[in-house]
Amino acid sequence: MQPGPVTATAITMxxxxxxxxxxxxxGHGVxxxxxMVVIILGLGKYFKLAKVQVAIGLAGGVFLILMGAQAFLSLRAKADAEPRALEAKPILAGIVLSVGNPYFLIWWATVGLALATQATKWGIWAFGLFALAHWSVDLVWLQILSWASFKGSVLLGxxxxxxxxxxxxAAMFLFGLFFIYNAANILFKQF
Structure with missing residues (x-):
């Protein structure tokens, strides 16, 4: 998993x-x-459409800016207070960050499609094994990040x-701006 919004959020949460x-x-697996199934069935090409990329980029960018702002504003809370909205919904964050990341969808429409197609050549069981192995790597990586962040916060005080x-x-905010900037570029190239 490449460093990005999901990484920053896993560390923050x-x-x-x-x-x-x-x-x-x-949430990411949801x-x-x-x-993966939709892409194997041939619908991955739609993620490459400019309209789809613009919509995903704008929505994802706004969401990331809001999450970054929310995390930053949570610092105003008392040290012992729990910033409920930020940490209470990591499953939802995994869902929204996946849907709202245009690069996640483009990756699956290109590289992921090639890997999944190769797996299906060996049968449905190989595709299932590929899907499970791929998600397991995400699970382990994100858990390592959140565990290290938790332990680090205890050590760092x-x-x-x-x-x-x-x-x-700041990383979430900047990724949000980057997504919006790229969506605007795609949109303006259409005119």
Whole structure:
């Protein structure tokens, strides 16, 4: 899994919930497993359409900016307060970050399609094994990130944790701006 919005969110949520990465992977899988099947059935080409890329980029960008702002604003809460909206929904974050990431969908329409197609040549069982192995890597990686963030926040203390949240909030905000910028570029190329 490439560093990006899911990575930044796993680190941010992991600072307070050591299992956030696993829960985010469940949400990611809710989108990824059906997406694999849809792409194998031939619908992956639609993710390459400019209109689809613009819609996903704009929605994903806005969501990331809001998540980054929410994480940053959670720093205003008392140190012992639980910022419920941020950490209470890692499964939902995994779902929305997957759907709202145009690069995730483009990857599956290109590289992922090639890998999944190769797996289907050996039968449906090979495709199922490929899908499970691919998701398991996501699960392990996200859990490592959230666990390390949780342990790191204990070691770093409140000030260190605040720095991690600021950095991850800024990363989410910047990824959001990047998604919106790319969506606008695609849109303006149409005219």
């Amino acid at each position: 992991g600072a307070r919930n050591r299992y956030a990465g696993s829960l985010m992977a469940v 989108i990824e497993f059906p997406l 409140p000030n260190g944790q605040r720095i991690v949240v600021v950095v991850c909030s």
